[in-house]
Amino acid sequence: xKYIDEFRDPDLxxxxxxxxxxxxxxxxxxxxxxxxxxxxxxxxxxxxxxxDHVDLRSGPGCPVCVTANAxxxxxxxxxxxxxxxxxxxxxxxxxPGSAHTLQDAKAAGADVRMVYSTLDALKVARVNPDRQxxxxxxxxxxxxxxxxxxxxxxxxxxxxxxxxxxxxxxxPPATRAILDAGEVQLQGIIGPGHVTTIIxxxxxxxxxxxxxxxxxxxxxxxxxxxxxVADLVDMIEEGRPGIxxxxxxxxxxxxxxxxxxxxxxxxxxxxxxxRGLGTVPxxxxxxxxxxxxxxxxRRFEVDPGPTREHRGCRxxxxxxxxxxxxxxxxxxxxxxxxxxxxxxMVSAEGACAAFYQFGRDPL
Amino acid sequence: xxxxxxxxxxxxxxxxxxxxxGGVRRAVSVVLTPEVRPGDYVYVHTGYAISIVDExxxxxxxxxxxxxxxxxxxxxxxxxMAPSSER
Ligand code: SF4
Numbered sequence: 001x002k003y004i005d006e007f008r009d010p011d012l013x014x015x016x017x018x019x020x021x022x023x024x025x026x027x028x029x030x031x032x033x034x035x036x037x038x039x040x041x042x043x044x045x046x047x048x049x050x051x052d053h054v055d056l057r058s059g060p061g062c063p064v065c066v067t068a069n070a071x072x073x074x075x076x077x078x079x080x081x082x083x084x085x086x087x088x089x090x091x092x093x094x095x096p097g098s099a100h101t102l103q104d105a106k107a108a109g110a111d112v113r114m115v116y117s118t119l120d121a122l123k124v125a126r127v128n129p130d131r132q133x134x135x136x137x138x139x140x141x142x143x144x145x146x147x148x149x150x151x152x153x154x155x156x157x158x159x160x161x162x163x164x165x166x167x168x169x170x171x172p173p174a175t176r177a178i179l180d181a182g183e184v185q186l187q188g189i190i191g192p193g194h195v196t197t198i199i200x201x202x203x204x205x206x207x208x209x210x211x212x213x214x215x216x217x218x219x220x221x222x223x224x225x226x227x228x229v230a231d232l233v234d235m236i237e238e239g240r241p242g243i244x245x246x247x248x249x250x251x252x253x254x255x256x257x258x259x260x261x262x263x264x265x266x267x268x269x270x271x272x273x274x275r276g277l278g279t280v281p282x283x284x285x286x287x288x289x290x291x292x293x294x295x296x297x298r299r300f301e302v303d304p305g306p307t308r309e310h311r312g313c314r315x316x317x318x319x320x321x322x323x324x325x326x327x328x329x330x331x332x333x334x335x336x337x338x339x340x341x342x343x344x345m346v347s348a349e350g351a352c353a354a355f356y357q358f359g360r361d362p363l
Numbered sequence: 364x365x366x367x368x369x370x371x372x373x374x375x376x377x378x379x380x381x382x383x384x385g386g387v388r389r390a391v392s393v394v395l396t397p398e399v400r401p402g403d404y405v406y407v408h409t410g411y412a413i414s415i416v417d418e419x420x421x422x423x424x425x426x427x428x429x430x431x432x433x434x435x436x437x438x439x440x441x442x443x444m445a446p447s448s449e450r
Contacts, residue, residue, distance in 0.1 A: 001385055003369035003404060003416060012428045036365050061365070089409070117410025119392060142365040146411045149394050194365040197406065197414045220366075223428065249421035250367075250406050250414045259395045259413065349365075 003249065007221030016226035017049055024233040027053040029185060031321050033175060034192035035062035035349025036220050042358035044222040054229065057184060057321035058354075060174050060276060061192055063139045064091045064347035065319055068273040071167050072097030073304035074297075075136050078165060079110040081300055085128060087121040088136040090114045095343045098308040118150035125154070125162040134296040137166040142194040144168040144285055145259035148266035151287070151294045163296040166287050169272050171195050172203060173283035177274075179211050184321045188232035190225065191217040193247045198263075200255025201245045208241035219247040266291055275343070276316030313342035318351050325355040332356060367408035369416055372401050382407060 032038055038058040041047055047056055060066050076097050079086040086102070093102045093114060106112040115121050118135055125133035137147045147164055154162040171192060179186065191204055196217045204215045214235040216228035224246055231244035245251055263285070272284025287295040313335070314328040325331050325344065335341040337353055344352040370384035370391070378394045382405065389407075393399050396412045405412035 001369070002371070003421060006425055012425075016428065034365060063365075119410045140365060142367070142408055142413065145395055145413070146392075146409050149392065149411065153394075192365060194367045194406070194408060194413065197367070227424070227428065246424065248424065249417050252417075256395060256414060258397060262395070 004221060007219065007223045009223065013222050013226055016223065016230050020054065020226070020230050020233055021051050023230070023237055024051055024054060025237060027055070028187040028233065028236055029055040029057060030188045030190060030229065030232055031057045031059045031178070031184070031186050032190040032218075032225075033059040033061040033171060034190070034195070035065070035347065035351065035354070036194070037061070037190055037192070037218065037225060038351050039349060039354045040220050040222065040225060042354045044225075045358075046222060046225060050229065054233070057186070057324070058318065058351040059178065059189075059321055060274065060319040061140070061171065061195075062319070062344070062347050062349040062351070063143070063169065064095055065315060065343045065350050066169060066174075066274045066276065067092075067095070067138055067167055067343070068275050069098050069309060070273065070304070070307045073307060074302060075165060075167075076100055076102055076105050077302035077304040078134060078296065078300060079105040079112050080108075081132070081302065083131055084300070085111045085113060085124060085131055085133045086136060087113050087115045087124055087133060089116070089138065091347045091349075092136055092138055094340065095346050096310065096340065097304075098306070118146050122150055122153060122159065122162060125159050129161060131161060132299075133162050134300075135162070135164045137164045137168055140169055140171050140192070140195050141198045141263070142192075144267065145198060145256070145263045148262045151266050151291055152262060154294055155291065160293070163294045163299050164287065165296040166267065166285055167272075168267065168285035169274065170269070170283050170285065172199070172206070173280050174274060174277060175207070177277050177280045177283070178320055179207075179213065181320070186213060186321070187236050188241075189213060189215045190228045190232070191215045191243075193217060193219045193224070193251060196245075196247070196255070197250045198256050198259045200253055201243050201251055202253045203255065204243055208243065212241050214241040214243070216244040217247050217251050219250065274319075276319035310342045313344075315342035315344040315350075315352070318344050325352040328352070365408070367406040367413060369404050370407050370412075372399055372403045372405055372412075375399065375401055380405075380412065382412075
């Protein structure tokens, strides 16, 4: 397929690997922010192809994984509101909250429906005018504009039975939080390609400026990722941290202005709680008071009960990059994709699921 | 969840477009990329086009990488595989 196959060319991949091998002298630890990158890196075996002293760590870029148990519990409690239809992306259905999943709620009689798009959620609201339809808004800057667009559309069409529980999160503040914590020493960051399609490569300038850490925006094909690693290695070796963009076919310096403006029209920036990172200032998106009637958090009062964490699960540490999944004692034993204990083993973007699926990478 | 795939825009009606991806036609919203034209490629995320593929940039990336590959000999690219290498 166009724009996919040519970015998987094995000869070019070998050439890029050779370049990295040649240029890279000092040991480096790079973080791929995005779970989609973790998945691609393991799928194409890039960890084993790269020189040993180039260490890749996965980061917090899995929206399902970083959703705090308290928020999952709220969503599950919402599903139990009589007559309510909860619509959600498939990834969320099997994620365990303190005690249950949305799948459990469904088995217990709640009306939980999987959708591929907020457009489908709007359709559910249109064909069920006498029922309340809630969309579970989980996702980063890539997804938030599509949810904002759906809310704007609901308003334009007078669709009064549609609302959103917004658990959206912003990626630059989380990256800052990880660097500020200083638990893992990172020499460079592989930037999330589709988030940056929206926010623009310039939104990452604070990394080289404030932290002296380079960032390379990458697409999701092996050549994109290798090119990003090659750029990072060059910038590190030359001592010149900056921003590189190997995904210029989708990412511009300023991002997608239409998407940014609709996001800003509907959402305001608030603090948010992340699994593994705690409360991060300025890292969440709440629905603005002007759109309060589309805010499921305001519309429905629910009591999710006390929050509990998953015993022994190190998903939070995995998301901060302080451990790799195989270092979790439950990995592949008590915790498998068939019987996941933490969200990092459930989501397709979860690092634990990716490590499990594509071989137990050597530590 | 941040998955997006490239698709070719066939027709546009208002804020909706028909796209083709891997031989399958689907309807997507172009509300986030209002400047899109038929024949463009777009990245589609959860039913919305989120960017229009910059064809010149795509070609330029591939050209640069090919150039980079050609400017090294095999020994330079894979020093560990060269028998006489000192590494
Ligand atoms: S392997 Fe399972 S229990 Fe361990 S960190 Fe990952 S999700 Fe949690």
